[in-house]
Amino acid sequence: MSLVFLLAIPFAGGIVAWVAARWSAAACRWVALASAVAGLGLAVGLWAQHYHMWGAAVPSRSIYVEPVPFFSELDVPWIPQAGIRLHLAADGLSLVMLMLTFVIVAVAVLASWRGVRRRAGLFHFMLLWAAASLAGVFMAFDLFLFYFFFELMLIPFFLLVVLWGHEGRRRAAIKFFIYTQAGGLLMLISIVGLYFIHGRQTGTYTFDYLQLVNSGISGWTGRLLMLGFFAAFAVKLPAVPLHGWLPDAHSQANTAGSVLLAGLLIKVGAYGFLRFLIPLFPQAASDIRYIAMGLGVAGILYGAVMAFSQTDLKRMVAYTSVSHMGFVLLGVFAWNQIALQGVILQIVCHAFSTGGLFILAGVLEERLGTRDIGGMGGLWARLSTLGGFGMFLVMAALGLPGLGNFVAESLILLGTFSVSRPAAIVGSLGLIVSTIYALWLVQRVFHGPGGESKPGTPARLAPREILMFVVAIVVLLWLGLYPQTLIRTTDAATGSLLRTAPAMQSPEPGSSATEAQP
């Protein structure tokens, strides 16, 4: 039943935090932090318990036949008349996402420790509600249940932006709502369509993921159904040209909101591609493979150029997300083991590197009262510790070898290279443009003259703030120097995903070469 607790803990914790805020805001914060940490502890426990399952022999016969790469914890009828079940399960991929969810939510609680004073109870309720619905998304193995959590997630995120955001929050929140809602509705149509077509073909009307996987619906029907999913996930990810909501929402949310959006919400798009879109419609996905890869490459370059041209620090960081998620789209559609492992690493590393940069922006805004890069400069002299953290995060963002993002991006490029050389080569140009915006950021903020003329010395970093940066640094170094822990966790999961979509099969880089050698 532990997967149910992963839903229950944050939800109950949220209510307790809301109630506790009546007595003291501090109690509310501590309750929220404790629930996030408890959720993390549970997820880590599950991970440790199942770690041995994934590294060893990978199941060979069909997709989800014993020995399973995932474990099913709860599978009971919900609305049996419609074939809807409460099916919660997790494999290595799900567990990675779950652990990430609770870490990021804990960081978000820390990030708003001082910043959020207004309606603190509601705020923390929203944070944990978001955590619970995200956890649901990552565990749902029933399409209806998945859609339920997918939409449930929208409410806390919308409110986080609209209630605690910056000056332009209303417009940003509405834009965000319309984009995601439009995508979500198209996906709903596809889910229902898939349900009926599959039901008519096989006689069993069901939303169960494991039965719908590789449904064999091809032709234009399959493509249209697939496009519904594509719309929803491409908006979330976001893929160019559907990224318009992201810079607004990310820059207008408060620090915790931005961290949550960048660290988790957009990862739902990546997860959706991996778990649902391609396994459900392998044939249709392979039809649009090169278009999607093209969009990925476009996102990499476009996001990076846009990031360079921004003057608002948070907007700039937001556009770097567009660029980094371009790599995810590229890797997903390369669809081989190396690329998929790269995608998962990118999901995790981006959450910490970009989350860290949003925290940096928040810390600076608290001290300087501005997000305008032009108003900064010369901060190294006064905030050298923060400068060091900023330097580290920026280097992670540009893919410095030794840090996690490098491993992720080079795996993606490696996986892509054997599928489409032009995509890999043009995508690697993103490394140059990312260097440009990354150096620009660090130099405009921390270097240059102007540090002395401004009055007063900004407050030193609090231990709480240092802790957040240290968490990001430790994770990024760890994944940069020994990502095997993560790769082993998701080895069986990616293996089985690959087997669900034989139509998408692509050459595994280097494998032909090794076969050639006796």
Next chain:
Amino acid sequence: MQHVLWLIPFLPVLGFAVLVVFGHRMGRRTIAVIGAAPAGAAAAVAIATAVSFLVAPPATHAYDQVMWTWFRIGAFAPRIAFHLDPLSLVMTLVVTFVGFLILLYSTRFMRGDEGYRRFFAYMDLFIASMLILVLAGDFLFLLVGWEGVGLSSFLLIGFWYRERANGAAARKAFIVTRVGDTALLVGLLLIFTKLGTLDIQGAMAAAQSQWAQGAAVATAAALLLMGGAIGKSAQLPLQTWLPDAMAGPTPVSALIHAATMVTAGVYLIARTHVLFELSPTARLVVAVIGAATLLYAGVSALAQNDIKRALAYSTISQIGYMFLALGVAAWSAAVFHFLTHAFFKALLFLSAGLVIKAMDEEHDIRKMGGLRRDIPVVFRLFLIGAAALSALPLVTAGFFSKDLIVDLALTSVHGGVWLWLAGVVGALLTSLYSFRLVFLVFFGERRGSAPVATRFPRLVVWPMVALAAGSVVLGWIELPVHWHGWSLFTDFMASALPVPGIRAGGLLDAIAVTLIPAIVSVAGVYLAWVLFGRRRPAVAGSLVTRPGFRWLAGAALAGWGFDRLYHVALVRPFLWLAHHGQRDWIDRLVSGIAGPAAALGGLLRRTQDGRLRYYLAAAALGIVVFVAVGLLR
């Protein structure tokens, strides 16, 4: 000794980490110790390793140490592993030993700087990265060092971060080298896709066995790796960042932008020489780039007025020689020149640093002159360095290493007359610009203000004396081919780097290749004396005032317009794009749907505004239409 290989890069990493985390509580003395000691300790470990390597050579001609498997995805399992063969050993010794000397120098040289801790932290980071680069046994791990040196170079060029110009120079260095790095990364993608491994030795062995001589894939892989090499080593056409990199503190210029990091490209090509042996095209490209660069930079060095920029162009030119050697398959000759160059160029930069300090941060050689009498120690050291750079016969190390390259450019089976000629002309240019500096700075009349400092502490001078000693004696380990003496260096490298085939030549050839470069370099010194020493104002002045020469001098001073070209062709369009794209046109296009949607919504809203007469009118109209349709059918 192979179990302590990891210590060599780890010690500087430790120094870096300690300085970063605890350095703010330390005094300058402690910082100096923690900053410099790791390099010294690493040098000690490296020397011990070298001794054991020489005394009891391992059967495989290399020490290997695997730390851990980085990750494993199917057949792809890159490792964090060290590989030490003669090539790595020479590189490691130079990096640790020269690095340590320069750090010793810096402990006093940088004493007055507010960023003392930062300086040593970055220098340790650099040395660690460079050691990872030369010791890595896996291409992917090599990239850690490769980009790490880029990062530390960026940090150190922009060390005085308050000046915007320094920041721009730092940014330029990182971005331009990153262009090359991207080519390198694509090359690695190709190598892995084709050969199934990124283990350097494994990939090279696989390439040798699987790829035919002259295969297109070998050429592609070699050229892509070369792209990375020319970026890091500041060869044409990616050389533009190095002169600007002189914005950093002088010890940085000495260590990173002269002695070690900029030769990483030479190392990479030597390390992957198998690919270049498979591809005559790639080798020819390397040779031509080397020859072109050495001439280009030699002429540019002649026109510079900033003493450090002149030395920077000289570095580009000397690395051009190394590339020339690589291009004619004279692998060990390139590494030999790297070895001697590291000593004399570091010496020149450190001397230049003292000259600049003596002149109160004045870089312009036109405002110096006559310093021979004020700072005689620096004069002598600089003279030794300049003599070695000019390759004056017999008394300098530079003679032996450069002579070997010029010789092989002709006599190697892959060489040719034109390449040889470029080497000879380059030799003339080298001694001309080296002694132009000597004469303008140390001879003649004082043209600027009086020196502000004339005595330097021992900790500054002694490391330079050690470098000077190296600049004089190191050459004797390898005598010119035609002397039929010993060739210790080539023999030692033979297990890692094959010896090029030599074209048979007569006695006349032998005399030609040995004597001509020597004569030319001495002639260059004499010419420099005539132009800049003896009657300096008259001749040099009249030369520059002639219209053709003035244009030439201006072009050479500006590095022949590469910066301008890149600015117009690349930087400006990019900025234009960024500026005009700031408002995200794609987003505006997609969000533009909101406008028509709102209009449509407004139109539909009109139909339900609650006014009864419109409803009735619409109903009546509807009835009329239906009836009409029904009647007309």
